[in-house]
Every structure is written in C-alpha cells, then in structure tokens.
Amino acid sequence: MTNDIAGIKKADVILIIGSDTSAAHPVIAARIKQAVREGNSKLIVIDPKRIVMADYAEIYAAHRPGTDVAVMNCMMHEILKNGWEDKEYVESRLEGFEEFKTEIMNDKYSPENIAKISGIKADTLRAIAKLFGQAKTASLFYAMGITQHTTGRDNVWTTANLQMICGNLGVEGGGVNPLRGQSNVQGACDMGGLPNVYPGYQNVTLPAIQEKFEKAWNCKLDNKVGITITEMIDGAYDGSVKAIYVMGENPFLSDPDQTHVIKAFERVDFMVVQDMFITETAEFADVILPAAAYAEKDGHFTNTERRVQRINKIIEPPKGVKNDWEIIQLIANAMGSDWNYQTVRDITQEINALTPSYAGITWERVGRTGLQWPCPNTEHPGTPYLHKEKFARGKGLLSAKAFQEPDELPDEEYPLILTTGRVLQQFHTGTMSRKTQGLNNLAGPMVMISVEDAERLGISNSEVVSISTRRGEITAPAFVTKRISTGVIYIPFHYKESPANRLTNPAIDPIAKIPEYKVCAAKIRKIS
Amino acid sequence: MYKQIFGKYTPKKENLIYILHEIQDQHPEHYISAEAIKIVAEYLSISESHIQGVLTFYTMFSTKPRGRNIIRLCESPPCFLKGSEDILRQLRQLLEVKIGETTADGIFTLELCACLGVCGNAPVMMINEDVYGDLTEAKVESIIASYRGGK
Amino acid sequence: MIVYLNGKAYEASPGETVLQVALRNHLYIPHLCFHEKTGKAAKCRACVVEVEGMPGLKTSCNQPVTEGMKVTTNSKQVLDAQRLVVDLALSSGRHDCLACEQNGNCELQDAAYYLGITKPSFQLYDDNYEIDDSSEFIVVDRSKCISCGRCIVGCNHTVVNEVLNYGNRGYETKIVFDTDLPMGSSTCVQCGECVQLCPVGCIIDKRTIGAGRTWELDKVETVCPYCGVGCKLEVHIDRTQDKIIRITGVEDSPTNNGMLCVKGRYGFDFVNSEERLTSPMIKENGKFREASWEEAIALVASKFTSIKDEFGSDSIVGLASAKVTNEENFAFQKFIRKEVGTNNVDHCARL
C-alpha cells in the first residue's frame, strides 16, 4: 500500500476493484465500512462477484473478469473529457501526459464501447467516473483480482495512471493500495525473496549494489536476474532445474495447472521442504525439515501498509523442531560456510545495515506499534504514505495501457469463465486454517454459480458437480447464488479435495510472471 | 405491494417507521414478516437487525401473524380506574384467548396497550383504527358481535 | 488543567472525561458500559459521581473535565446510587461467578467487589433461560447480559458487520442477531469483536470454556499469521502445557484496533496440532522415515553441493516464504545467493 490503514477514513471516495476485501482482508474491510457508515467516504465496488462490500457501496458494477484495464481506461476517458483530472498535479508532478491523453481519449474507451467489452452499462461507467473523478481525495484498493492476469502488470500500471491523473498519490487518504495476501508477503519481498533484487529492492544487476553485498558477505555474487516461481516449475518439468529448496510454501496447491506441477516435482532430482507439516508439497520431498510456528519464535513481519511489527515467542516449539533461520545456518555451515548468528537479533542488525529503507527499523525501535518503511535512520519516524513530495523516480510517468483480452476465453466447449479466490474462513492452501475443525465446518469446498446458469444446467444448491477445463477436472458442491454474474463461476483455492488450481491456466504475465488465476474457460456438468 | 409502498418513500432510514406501518396495515395478518424485513433492509440499505430492533421496540408493530382485527385495550391508570380489568376479563371470555393471542377463527387478536389519549371516555379500546369509548360489558358484547357479523 | 477528585489534584487535558482521568490515575469508579472503543454511552449509570456546582449526580464517563472541577466519587450518596445500579444488574441476571468463564475478568464482578455487594438483594431473573450455542466459536448466555450495548456498538460501528442489535424494550430488552435468529444461523461472521467487548460472561469463546482460568494464563503480544493486514494479537497461553488457549486483538494497535477475523481469533489449532512434524524426515524407497538433524542436514548439504558442482548454481532454486519472518527470509535469500550462488529465489507473492 502506498498509504496507511489509518488514512482510509480520509478518502472521500474509495474504489475497490479486484478484491473480495471482507473475505480476504476482513479488518481492512472493517475500516472501509467504518468510513462509509460514518459518512466520510463513498464506496465504489467493481467485481464480477457481488461481494459483501458491494452492500456498502454507492455504486456496484459487475464487470467481465479480465476487463479491468478497459474499465479504468474508460473512467479516465470520462474524467479527462469532463476536466475532472487534477490539472495542477498533472502539470507539476507527472510526465507523459499529452501522449497518454491522446491514447485514452480514443473513442474505443468511450462508455458505450467499453460497455460492450466489460458488461457494465455505459451510464454506470459514467456515474463511476463522475463520483471518482470529482472526489477531492480518492483511494483505490485492489488485491489479486488485479494482478493475477496475463495483463497483471498493465492492470497495476493502469491503477497508478488513474490515481496519478486524479492527483491521489502522495496525499493522505489517497493511494494505490494493493492488499497483501499473507502475513509476511510484504516482508518476503522486502527481504529480497525475489529473483531480481536484494533486500530493500536493490537491483542485483547494479554493480555498486553487488559490491556492497559481496563486501558484507565476503563472497562473490551473481549479477544475473534469477528465475521466478512459475519458471522454476517449468524448469523442473523440462530438466534444467535439478534441486528445489522450499521454505514454508505449498506450491502444490498454490500454483496453476496442478498436473504440470506434479510432473515437475516428480522429475526434480532433489527436493527439500522445510515446514511445520507434511504438506501436499512435502509429500514430494526427499528431505523434510521440521520448522517452528510463528508462535514459537521472535522476529518481524511487515504488513500490507509497510509496517514492520514484532512477533514474539509465545510458547516453546515442540521438541525436535528448529527455527527456519537456524536450519538455514546449519545447512550453510554444513556446506562449508561460516555463519555465526547467535540470536535472531543478529540478523535484524544485518538487515538494518544492508537495507536502506529498513535502516532505522532496529530491534529496539520497533516497539509495540511498529514502524513503517522507508525509515532511513534511527531518528526517522517512519512513513505513513509514500510519494508525498515527489515520486521515487522524480516525476510520475503516465503510460497508457491498451486493453487486451485474457489468455483463454470461453468458447463452445468451455462456455464459462472460471475465476478463483479466497473465502473468509480459510487461508491460502489451508496448511494453517484447515487444522481448526470449526473453520472447516464453516467453509468447505464449493463452486459458486449464478442462478441463471444453475437453472439452465439443472443444478441445484449443494449438488456435487464436475468442473473441468483444458487442464483437468475436479468436483465440488454447487453454491447457487445471485451474487455472481451469469457466465462466471468461482472456486476458492484452499481445498486439496477440490483443488481449483488443477483447473487454472498457467499462462503468465510476460513481465510480472504472475499466472492468470482470475480467468480461464471452464465447463460444469452434473455428475449423476 | 412493496413496490407501491416504496414508491411513496425515498430510501432513507427516517422513512422506516412509515414503511413498516404501511406494510403491516396492508398485510392481511397485520404483521411484519422476516421476508418483509429483508426486502425493506435492502431498499433502505440498513441491516436486518436494525429493523428487528425498531420493530420490537414499538408496540404497534408485530413480528407474528395476527387476526383480521386487532383489539387494543388501554390498561393505563385512567382506564384502569374506570374498570378496564373487567372489560379485559369479559373480552377474554368472549374471545376465548389470552392476552397477545389470536382467536381460533382468526378474526381477533387481543392486545393491551398504553394510554390512547381518549381518557375522557375511559375505559377505551381500539379495534384497528376505530376507537370505542365508555365501554361497558354490554357495549363490548355488541361491538364484538358486530365485527363477528362481518364488519 | 487541574481537576480535583476526592480533594486531590490531578492533571487533566481538555476533552478528557472524569472517568478517564480517574482511571488513568488508578482511582476506580465502577463502570459497566464504558469502553475506550465503544465510547461514552452513559447507559449503565454505575459511574455516577458528584460534581460541585451541578445538580444531582453525573455520569463520569461522559462528563468532560473543566478547569478546577471538584468531583466526589466516594460520598454516601454516590456509593448508594452506584450500589443500587450494580445491585439491580446483579439481581436481574444469573451471575454465578463460580461457574462463569469470565470469573476474574468480569467488570460487573469488579464493581460488586468494590462496592462490597456480597450477594444480590433481589431475584429478578427468570429461571427459564436458554443458552445459544448454535455458533461454531461463540456462546451467548443472555441470562448474564447487562444490556451494556458494547457488543452492539462493536458489531455495528467497529467491525461494521451489522448483525447485532437490541430487540424488545424495557426489562425485556435483549441482544438479537439479524431477525432474532440463533447466532449460528445469522449472518454473523464470528469475528469475535462482541466477545472481546463483553464486560461479563454473556458472549464468550466456545472453545475456551473450561480450558483455563484467566489468572492462570500468560498473555503475550504478537502478529497474526494469516493475511497481510498484520493484526496485533494477544495470545493467552497455558504455560503448564505450552498451549494456546485463546487469542484476543490488541486494542491500541494502529493496524487493527483490537479487531480480528474468525481465522485470526480462532484458527490457532495448527500450532498445537498433533500433525506437527517433530523430526526431520528422509524419503527412502518412496517412504518417509525419521532421521536425526545431523543426518538430514548432512544429506541436504552434500546434495546441494554435488548438484551445484555438477549442474551449476542455476540448477538450484529456492522458494522463500510469505509466512516466516523478515529475518528468516533474509537468511534464506542470503543462503541461495551466497552459498548456492544464484539469484533463483522467489516466493508465492503472486499466488
């Protein structure tokens, strides 16, 4: 998030696009609902599902999955047409506006034309643009509904375009606010758990950076960008990847096209999984190393608003279990290295020393409420929202993105659009949440289908049906509801007994390498 | 029915009590059903529990089906002084119901209420929208008979 | 500014209430409905005090302080009025502390203790009561409800799920879910905000019933392991068994203000799960067997080394984790970059 949670109430208008907020981020949802009910903010929800947040919205619109760029470009088309953009902001803080405007003002983005593409009525598109464009401050929230597309990067860029022309970046209550899906996904990114950057987003290809780390770690480092998770699976599949070391992840359920993943795991020479449980992925491992749970260790998580918060050891881990960092150190030293971390604090110190944005976030300073990065020194109070005076790169760059259809569209054989996501009561691949029986009682596998489609196919509520795509087939009970658009079905991906990712399309965004979980062609049939 | 009622009132919470009055008046069983609550909640963008709270706060509303005619006998001190207890006894006998119940034939529901503001004519009861004052046992009998006769 | 409580001067700032100043200075005034988050409702009336120059008694929870204000919290008149309120609350509920989950953590009990009420003077409650245990994680015992309204404010204004409200009125007032449905059939999402706000034993966690007395539990703060919002938790632990008993939200956390969701509050079984791995496992002939740490680490190190030597560093890949700490992720990518010698590190941020 460019902005902070506390600032949500400062927005006059809040747009949620591609986030089932109350299911996946319930406490942020509560903040948004507070802002709406207290009369501070008006809410716009754009989502193919009539998510709970739509009940709080001034305007709700269901768009066809995968048409986000089209919808937002249309909003900007209307905003520019009516002069609702923040002219002073555009003038002083952005560049590339003229070119951008020429593209966006193209008639193909008119409400009438986009109505045909997105399925949202032209008048509704106009109303959304008006409400959003005329707001003094508007914030935008999204989650995987924006990113998990072959056009994920274009989608993200377009949200930034929208917020930039409206002057909503770098102001309290505004912002582009992606909601991070896991407790420390932000921290994993910040700490360089990415193939192209060291901790603090320091590029692996920059010589000065490479030198800094080589000096600190006393070794030679590679300056070539590594491969992403989807490429790793492909590499294992085609034999270029020989060994996989997995720490606390369950790609078996989280990666697209499960059949492909299974084959990849089977083909790899050596696989190590470090986890609390024998997960579905761990079943394929050659060695499993038992790791401690969050409650059994000290350290820090970084949340979606970039707030670094302390986690404390609450209970002793079971006998025989070690902290992840201890295990890593053991392996490193067994490979002949000389790691010598005595406590986790030693690592924190190293992070402070090597990560400029974390430099001031020392163990002592984090305290009970945490600190938000960037926090460049030990006097710095942290940063509630980014881009206040200027953008990281100086001027904000506008770059219009053309609408592109998703990789796989429905056809005669697979006439429905399948989209996936989360439910409130379960989490990710269920490694944690499914151990609590009560949560399983509340939410089991399902496929959400519209009343119209269910009637057409003769499917009744709770009836177990078969769902298939070009990748595979699963079964799940049908949940017949008015909350989903006709022609769209939705399956949560938490369940190994009905694994949605056996169905999803592994096509990825060419740059962000993110798979298109939110759109693929599917069909449903009765079993009996 | 809802369409016609909603047509008269903007979807603002302040119109809730009006809308509930109309729905209840138009319902043959003079009550607000759970289904009605759902529909009104959606129209006014308020929660069902808000409506439930309002509904059960005010005595004129009912969440249970009632008879075709609602008898509301005043039990406040002026009517009590003038013998409302005797009238109540007689109504219970005539109708063979307890307070809050509906007669087997569905014609009457017997309720008690607070002051109706017609105390000069105590004891008083209201049947639907009509007020009957200076009640005596004989008068009550003939009033009940007239409703039974199809009024 | 200076205000005087029972003749003693205290520093106070404008906007504060008498109750806030008193509590900040460890001067107890009985209160049942006030909560920092749900606000100054002035409903329970247990916090009445005398304010010089004002007629009658004033509720301290919504009485703003003024310069030089003189407040008495312990006169006979004040204590009598407080005692009547608390006595009435006790008399109208089934407050059997011995069997109550909230024993030792009950604001009604605190008030009664302070006022020296040993048993209720009257019996107003009906013996016919029903406990609503229809919900998966929460139990509602309305015979203990004191109508403070904190759960309702929390449900409607904090988490804004808009499920709870008052139904009926007067003595018959009770909390209702939606259209007075059993909690388990209502639209409640079991975030547990009401549990956290309930001052008595009316709305409680189902799974902790009988699991441990509040004074026997240690409390430690940490961060929720689920989504990326980073809600601060307070974990209540039974040290004798190293077991998590319950989880509550941290009220003064800027991320969640005490709010949690059903997973964060109730989904902690995995920590103490029987299925936890407690020994390294090595696969032999397609089957896992337990192994010592020494053996497992040696095997991993030698395999990585030999593959690196034979196929080059780039043939090894590592998946860091969105569920472990910054420090552990730092260590992991350092391992892949330094010891393996590749940038082939990623995690499931995109998935």
Place this chain on the structure above:
Amino acid sequence: MKFYRSHILIGIDDASLAAGVKEIEAILRSELQKNNLSEEINILETGTLGLFGTGVSLMVYPEQTAYVNLQKSDIAEIVEEHFLKGRPVHRLILDNTLVRKYDFNYKRRIVLNNSGVIDPENIDEYLGTGGYEAWEKALTSMQPEAVLQEVKASGLRGRGGAGFPAGLKWSFTAPIKAEQKYVVVNADEGEPGTFKDRLIMEGDPHKLLEGVMLCAYAIGASEGYIYIRGEYKLCISRLEKAIEQARDYGILGKNIFGSGFDLDIFIKIGAGAYVCGEETALIESMEGNRGTPRSKPPFPGVAGAWQMPTVVNNVETLANVPAIITNGAAWFAEHGVEGCTGTKVYTIMGDVRLPGLCEVDMGTTLRTIIQQYAGGMKEGKAFKAALVGGAAGVFLNDQRLDVKMDYNSLKEYAAVLGSGAILVMSHSADMVDMLWSVLRFFRHESCGKCIPCAKGTQLLYKLIDGIRKGKGKESDLDEMIRISNGMLKSSFCALGQSPCMPINSAITNFREDFLARIK
C-alpha cells in the same frame, strides 16, 4: 355572508367518530333537507365540544343547547321539535344546571379558543378568526430577534411537563449558524390521562402550524416536523390537510409573503412508545431508530435531529405563540400568575360528573378546576385523591385541594403540573391498585437503555404486585421509596426518574391503603 338562524356544531373527534357521528350527521342533513330547513340551519363540523362520556353530541347556537348521547333514532325528533317547532327535546339535553356551571371559559381561552367553534378542516375559517395574522405580522414587520424577544417577555413556559421557558430554549438555537435547523413539535402525547394536544390538533390544527412557523422564523429554521403518535389517526389526517392548505395559500413554501423566508412542515408518526415523549428519544425515532434517549450534552438545541440544531416544543406550547405575537407579551402575561403566565389546558377524568377538558389561567386551584370545570364529584362519590400530572405525577389527598396549579406552587408540595392530566378518585379507588397500575405502565414503557430504569421498573412492579396479592411486607414500602429515589438520581432520562413521585406520594399520603393489604 349568509345569515343562518341557527348553527349546529357537531363535535368530530376520536370519541364521537367511535360513536357513529358521521352517520348521525348524514341523517341530520337529510332531516333538515326534508323539512326545508337547510337554508336556515347551518351544520358545522368542529373539533371536540369538550363534553366527554357523552357519545355523539351537538351544540346549538345561539341558545347553547347541548344534546348528548344521541342515537340515530333521536335525530328526526330533534329536527321536528327543536328546529321546526322551537321546543328543545329535554330528555336529550345535558343537565342545564351543569351546563351553566360548566362554563367553557371561552373568554380567557388562548389555545382552545377556536376548538369546537370553527371547522378545523377549512383554512378559511381559521383565517376568519384572525388566523395567520401573527405569521404575516412577523414576516412582514418583525425581525426574528423581535419574535424571540416577545416570546421571552411573555414568560411562556413549556407545556409538555418540565416547564422550561420557551423563549430561553429558542435563544440557545437562534444564534447558531448551521446549514439546517429544525423545529420539531412533540405531539407524542403519551402521558396517561393526557389528551390536550390531541384536542388542539383535532380542533385547531392551523394554530399549531402557525406556532411552528413563528418558532421557525425566530430561530432560523427552514423545516418543521410534527412527530405524532401513530394512534392519533384523526390528528394526522387533519394536520396533513392543514399543511396542504397552507401550502396552497402560500403560507408555507418558498419566499413566503415575499419575505425571502422559506419554510415547510412535515409529519412524522410514531409507533407506540411513551418514551418518545422525551425529546431526544423522539428525535431518534424520527430518524428511524429505536426511540431511546440520547446522552446530553449535546442538547438538541445544538445538535438535534440529524445532528443539526433543533428546537423541540410541545403542541400546547407552540399553540400559545400566535396569540403572543398578535396581542403582545404584556397581554399574555395578564393571564396566569407571576412566573407562570398564560393559561393551561387540563384534561380531567375519573369520578367527576363531567370528565373533559378546560383551559384556565395558570394558578387556578385544583378545587376550582374540579368543582367549576368538571362538574364536581359524581353523585354519591366523595373526593379521595387526585393523580395530577399523569402517571409521572403525584397522588394528592384532600389536604391539597387548594393548591394553586402552576409550576412554582406545586413544587412546594413536591408535586408537578406535568402535562395537565387530572385523574380524580373517590373512596372506591384503592391506592395500591392505582399505584400498581402506574408501575405496570412504567415497566411496560421503560425503553431498556439504562440499568436503573430497565431493571428498577421491573423490580418496583414486582414489589407492588406482591403487596397487591397480599404477599408484601411493610419493609417493601421503604424499599420502594429507596429504590425509586435511587432511580431518580441515576436514571438516564425522565422516565426512570418518574416512578419516584407517584410512589412517594401514594405511600406517604395513603399509607393506610397499603397497610391494609399487607396485614
């Protein structure tokens, strides 16, 4: 204007409608027609005639003959005998001696001067009596401040029960700058035994509207709301008509009388809750919520309806305002007594010969009201007690008959004027039963918001019920006094504070009734 030999006033109110007045009126018209008297005898529908317990009644002017308890079969006889032959039908006439005694006090009436005289559904009749002159005068020749000062100078106090000076209340709101201010009329008349506001609204709805207008002008409000209890169907329909007519005449709307002042008035209806008579609970109810009181401060004058500055006044209070503006504060202050100016409308019921209403000067004694305006005690009944001020009032015994009825004098006896309800009881009434009825009422009407009231009213009812059933102890009496006094100190709003007065007065003044049940 056409000249009629006689005018027949027909009182249309809830009670007469219940007795079939409409049918009787139709018969009367056809009988007059039949006898070719339509051109000579005028029929006027009006509000209540002030005669209660008398079914359908007619008043014939100029001779002031009151026919009561009329049946359909009586009409032909009245028309033939009285109007054709000039011989009143004695068997149907209200006791003449009573009528003479039962002076309507028309000369000094302020709020009810038109009730029972004009057709409330016809704005022209109101205009004909000088109606809306005050409104025109204010808008065309007075600054808002001057209107406020006049009301302040008149000494008018709120007639809802508490007696707070109206002008003072307005002066809190008038200077506040806000995008919207409201006048709200408290017409949620729920105090048992009180129906004065109903009579004002049924009999002279335009007078209330004019009062709202003057208040709105004085404080700078552009919207007025009348919150009426849902049971008052006739009031609602008459006020709706009156508002419609006022809009049609340009008396309400935009730029009224070219003054640039805008005002509209709307009706809100309740659904059965006594507590909504409390002004903040009323506002909650108006907003579509449960009618529970709000924490004060902020007072409604600062943040009321929809959090905007709001003046809430009782019907009778506002109905006094037009006369104050027309005739001046000094004229108004000639009525009543020092500190309590003007008149007061009382509703008198119970064991009196003529239950009904009267409007008399503040400070008139209870004895005078009962003797002169209610026809005295019923035959064979002797005065035992009067419950003055409704359920939230005080049980007075015969020692207090000469108490002056005004806010200040009653205070000396720890009593209140309240809403002006007087329930007169003879020796057949038992104070245990009466207090039981009062406490049952409070238990039923407590909103449940605060502990002392919600639980306390239940406890008090249980105690009195025990005594009534012969299971009580003498110490219960002290307990009831202790608990109700505690509730007085700690309850959220006036409702929880109310049981204290009836309990204390009943137990103190009529202890023997209680002891008789306990023995």
